[in-house]
Amino acid sequence: MSLQVVAIRDAREAPIPLSQPGLSSLFDRQPLERFDAGSAVFWEGDDAAHLFQVTAGILRAVRLLSDGRRIIVGFLRPGDLLGVSLKDRYLYTVEAITPVALRRLSRRRFEEEIRRQPQLRDQLFSRLCDEMTAAQDQTVLLSRRSADEKVANFLLMMSRDEFGNCTRIVDIPMTRLDMADYLGMTIETVSRTITKLTNSGIITATGRRSMMVLKMDALRSLADGDNGETGCCQRVRDMPPHRDGLTVWKSA
Amino acid sequence: MSLQVVAIRDAREAPIPLSQPGLSSLFDRQPLERFDAGSAVFWEGDDAAHLFQVTAGILRAVRLLSDGRRIIVGFLRPGDLLGVSLKDRYLYTVEAITPVALRRLSRRRFEEEIRRQPQLRDQLFSRLCDEMTAAQDQTVLLSRRSADEKVANFLLMMSRDEFGNCTRIVDIPMTRLDMADYLGMTIETVSRTITKLTNSGIITATGRRSMMVLKMDALRSLADGDNGETGCCQRVRDMPPHRDGLTVWKSA
DNA sequence: CGATATTGTAACAATTTGTAACTGCGCTTT
DNA sequence: AAAGCGCAGTTACAAATTGTTACAATATCG
Structure with a gap:
């Protein structure tokens, strides 16, 4: 779904020179992999060797405290990317809630492409910003x-x-x-x-x-709560319209 | 402080071609601006026209719910950047807790420089990733x-x-x-x-x-809680050592 | 169709919050 | 310098919310 939205954006108002391929294009050629409901795609602490794009199904990103308390950091839906990382280990476990179809890409390859195609980097950055906003909400x-x-x-x-x-x-x-x-x-x-x-x-x-x-x-x-401005529902995650200013800190 | 760390990193092991200037170099020439304790640097909803780098003092990033409930999204310390955004409005209010000194840069100028110097973009990205990890913690x-x-x-x-x-x-x-x-x-x-x-x-x-x-x-x-791996204290924010894999989703 | 897992309900316990009085420190005023 | 004021912080007790535990009801799966 996010996939579609972005694809549309790419085609129409291309914020980048020409209408160049989006992040998802990197995965288009990759074979579909299927996971049963309940199975894990990767585990917290695993070597972060691959990235995945969700094609179908819903997944959960889970972190565990040592005493067994469980936190779901987020849910993933079709179009979402998982495994993007600058670090070398996954921060959480990702498990399929429903049967799921994914496309896999090696991290090496992903980073190569990102390096080669600056507009992909822009998209990735923008996505990270959205993620950041969602995390704050x-x-x-x-x-x-x-x-x-x-x-x-x-x-x-x-x-x-x-x-x-x-x-x-x-x-x-x-x-x-x-x-x-x-x-x-x-x-x-x-x-x-x-x-x-x-x-x-x-x-x-x-x-x-x-x-x-x-x-x-x-x-x-x-x-309700802080939505005086939008008048609409709380921005919890994944709300395309009316997203307003993310503001990041952490300097150079 | 973060500023120093990065400066050192730049000088020594330069992960970028030569030892090129860090993000903070953009602010070096800007004049110092001072804020009294309790005063606001900008308000939630303001036009996100500037970025700031903290030179001295502590600030808080605050969001308010419509019924008055207050949430501090984070504290800012020397070296931290604030106001980085892809959106056009600040997402929260930033107020000085102690007397504060900042350097200001217009967003237009910042984005120009980011565009011109790819290694700055890398640093910004890396910083965003760290921020993301912190937000999840x-x-x-x-x-x-x-x-x-x-x-x-x-x-x-x-x-x-x-x-x-x-x-x-x-x-x-x-x-x-x-x-x-x-x-x-x-x-x-x-x-x-x-x-x-x-x-x-x-x-x-x-x-x-x-x-x-x-x-x-x-x-x-x-x-304690989930720190079996590091054995060290909980990673809440701002912990340079032993940060492990951030993993972002949100596809293209 | 029976076994298992998930969900719903209710009584009770624990934690956290709300209320309100009180302390102590710093500041101004006299 | 002493008195008075105000604010941040503390503490005790009551109240509310949420968590626990236990069990019943319902769906799901083999």
């Missing part, structure tokens, strides 16, 4: 939001299609545990909160792992 | 750590000198409120936790805003 979410707000935000995030629009039917491929470990709460609290939302008539279950949003506005105002 | 800290662990981590972070070594004397220029808004807790809990650490003989107050670590190991094991 996640920080805000985790540090100062109640269980209700967290879940509302999560549901809104999941309700977005590839263009950032909110759909009423929401598919939730991950388990409650995944949600909990992403939002920094327990499955029980997640469960309670969803029950509460259902009882208030804001959402309704349409299946075990899918639901419908009945009152989108109510859900938005629950998720 | 912060995510872990906020989502799955108890008050004790958070405060222990914070104190260890503050106890690091410019080379990443832990000093016994810790200076804490920020208020309890700043700490609380950074760690996602209340001032009372911060205070109670520090008292607890003092009563356990792990730290001792040496002044209103400074303390001494009496049992560094105990503090480390409190802060």
Whole structure:
């Protein structure tokens, strides 16, 4: 999905000299690799020898504390790149939530191409910036939001299609545990909160792992917090429209 | 401090053709600007027209939710860059905690130079990667750590000198409120936790805003969690040594 | 169709927060 | 220099939220 968006951008308004190939073009020729739901693509600490592009399916990026506490640092969707790194080891484990199809590229090759094609570097940089913004929004979410707000935000995030629009039917491929470990709460609290939302008539279950949003506005105002400017839902991750200024520090 | 480290790196083992100027060289010629403690360098939502390099003092990067909840996204120290952005508005407010000295550069000029000097782009990219790693560590800290662990981590972070070594004397220029808004807790809990650490003989107050670590190991094991590999303190931010693999996603 | 895993519910416990009074330090004022 | 003020920080106690534990209900998979 992100893939499509960028491809479109490349073709149309090419911010680079000519309409040159995007980052995803590096993977186009690579064979598809499939992973079963639950299997790991790579492990935290592994040699970071490859990069992957998600073609189909959903994955989770997991970190573990030594005492077993689990943190899901993010979910990956089609079009997302994983394994980009300047370091030599993966920082987290990536596991398939649904069956997944990926294309693999060696890191050596990737870096060569990045070096050769400056516009790819620009794209990579831009992507990193977006990632950074998302990470900060996640920080805000985790540090100062109640269980209700967290879940509302999560549901809104999941309700977005590839263009950032909110759909009423929401598919939730991950388990409650995944949600909990992403939002920094327990499955029980997640469960309670969803029950509460259902009882208030804001959402309704349409299946075990899918639901419908009945009152989108109510859900938005629950998720609300700092979105005075956009008026729209909280920017948790992966929200193309209305992203505003990332600001990085760390000097030279 | 980061500034020095990089300068040294440039001079010695130059990962780039010759020993070319670092990012900070862009700011060297700019005049010093001073800000009083408590004053803002820029505001969330402002036009992101300039970049700044911290020469002296400590600052905080603050975001506000509409209902007044405050989140400190990070603290900035000498050598840190602020205002790097691909977007056109600052994402957060930056305020001086202590009196501060900065050098300012227009964004236009910065981007020109980045475009002209590829090795600067490399440095910027590398810095972004570090930032990303730090942001993820912060995510872990906020989502799955108890008050004790958070405060222990914070104190260890503050106890690091410019080379990443832990000093016994810790200076804490920020208020309890700043700490609380950074760690996602209340001032009372911060205070109670520090008292607890003092009563356990792990730290001792040496002044209103400074303390001494009496049992560094105990503090480390409190802060502990996922540091099996490094054996060292939690990587919260700004820890030069032993940083391991950042892995970014978000495709092309 | 039965075994297993996931999810939901509820009572109870632990942690964290909220409230509010109080201390101590630094500053101004007299 | 002493008194008075204000602010940051601390502490005690009550309240709320979230986490724990246990068990029932439901789906999923072989």
